[in-house]
Amino acid sequence: MFTRTSPSTGPKSPEVTGFYDPDTGSIMYVAADPATKKAALIDVVLDFDPAHARTRTDSAQEVLDFVAAQGLTVQWVLDTHPHADHMMASAWLKDQTGAPNAIGAKTRDIATLWAGFYNLPDAFDPDRDFDRLFADGETFRIGDLDVRVMLHPGHTLGSITYVIGDAAFVHDTLMHVDAGTSRADFPGGTSADLWNSLQSILSLPDDTRLFVGHDYPPVGDRQDPAWEATVAQHKAHNPHLAGKTEAAFRQLRDDRDATLSLPDRMLYALQVNLRGGRLAPTESDGNAYFKIPANKF
Template identity: 75%
Template sequence: MFHRKSPSTGPGSPTVHGFHDKATGSVQYVAVDEATRTCALIDVVQDFDPKNAATGFESAGEILAFVEREGLEVAWVLDTHPHADHLMASAWLAGRTGAPNAIGAKVADIAALWRDYYNLPEAFDVKRDFTRLFADGETFRLGEMDVRVMLSPGHTLGSITYVMGDAAFVHDTFMHVDVGTSRADFPGGTAADLWDSLQAILALPDETRLFIGHDYPPVDDREDPAWEATVAAHRAGNPHLAGKSREEYIALRQERDATLPLPERMLHALQVNLRGGRLPEPEADGHSYFKIPANRF
């Protein structure tokens, strides 16, 4: 996996390691409190081959091997939202490390939407499958650092941002500063909500490092994936936001989203991610089966 390190800028500032999953364009993070050498794993991917519906944890295992080499202790397994483009490794990582796994509290509302889409009225017990469900404004500790949770809807209705010192993990809100912003056309998402979330993130201090959820190079003359830029850089140079009004942004985002296909893994991913990364319960033959709605999207 392509790896970049963003060093701590001092006490209360995490060192951030980013790992790019080429298959999905996803960026996975290890955020480290240098004072205690504890870390949080954020948005780690479970391997999935859509051609034969095969799952695995080789990539997540590479991140755990990195954590072990660095002498780190995993304190949290965090996700920002139930992803549509990859399967999450949350439950597997929690089982391997003993760390609590967490996501935003409004994942319960997302689960309610998808029970209908899958016609699974009893599915998705999020209180069972996640140790913590964070509310907007809630705080928790990573080593000696306070971490604040910001509700950041738009891409989904329950997406959250983790703010720790001068770092913010902003998931599928911003794309990289030379690209723009993320789509807002999934069930429960809206461009208007996304604009409001983007503006709330841009109200953080100028020097705050924003770590995004995805990058899909090449972009113009940039071949390597990139995922870090400051609030000041996004405010000045993000092509979807700089000089745009709220109405202009909403029109731009909606026009762009109307051209985008459904993510290849979406209908598989949601029924796993709303179980904390667990496959559906095995049936009588011992195998798990995906349920895919026809003609719903």
């Protein structure tokens, strides 16, 4: 797995290691407090083979192996939103580490929305499946590091950013600085909300390190995945934002989104992620089953 570490820049600044999952283009993160060796795991993937409807924990185990090798203690298992393109390893990581798992409070609204799409009115209960549902502005700690939660809808209606000192985990709002921004056409998402969220992110200090949720190389001449750039770099060089008005951004984003297909894991992933990374309860034969709506999207 391709990994890269962004070192701490001083007191109150986390060391951040990213792990690239090539199957989904996702980046998984370990954010660690160098002083206390406490860490949070952010947006870790539960591997899924759509052809065989089979899950594995290889990627999540690789993250845990890194944590053990670095002598870190997992204090939080965090997700930024219920992902559409991969399954979250939240429940498995909670079982392995004993750390509480968390996501944004508006996941409740996403669960209600998708319960309708799946015709599963009683399936999803985020209050049952997550230990914390963070509201906009809430704070908590990773070791001695202060963490602030910011609600940033657009990609989904409940996406949140974790700001840890000079690092911000901005999920599926921005792509890498040379690639632009993320789609806003999933149910509950809008380009208007995404624009407002991006402006909020870009109001952070210019030296804030922004860590994005996805990359899909090659991009231009760049062959390797990349996921870190500063606020200042995005302001100056992001092709979807630099010099763009809101109207121009929304037109660009909406036109682009109209050409995109649904992720191949989406209809599988959301019914797992809205259970905190758990499969549906097993049935009388001992197997769990996915429910996929036909001709819905």
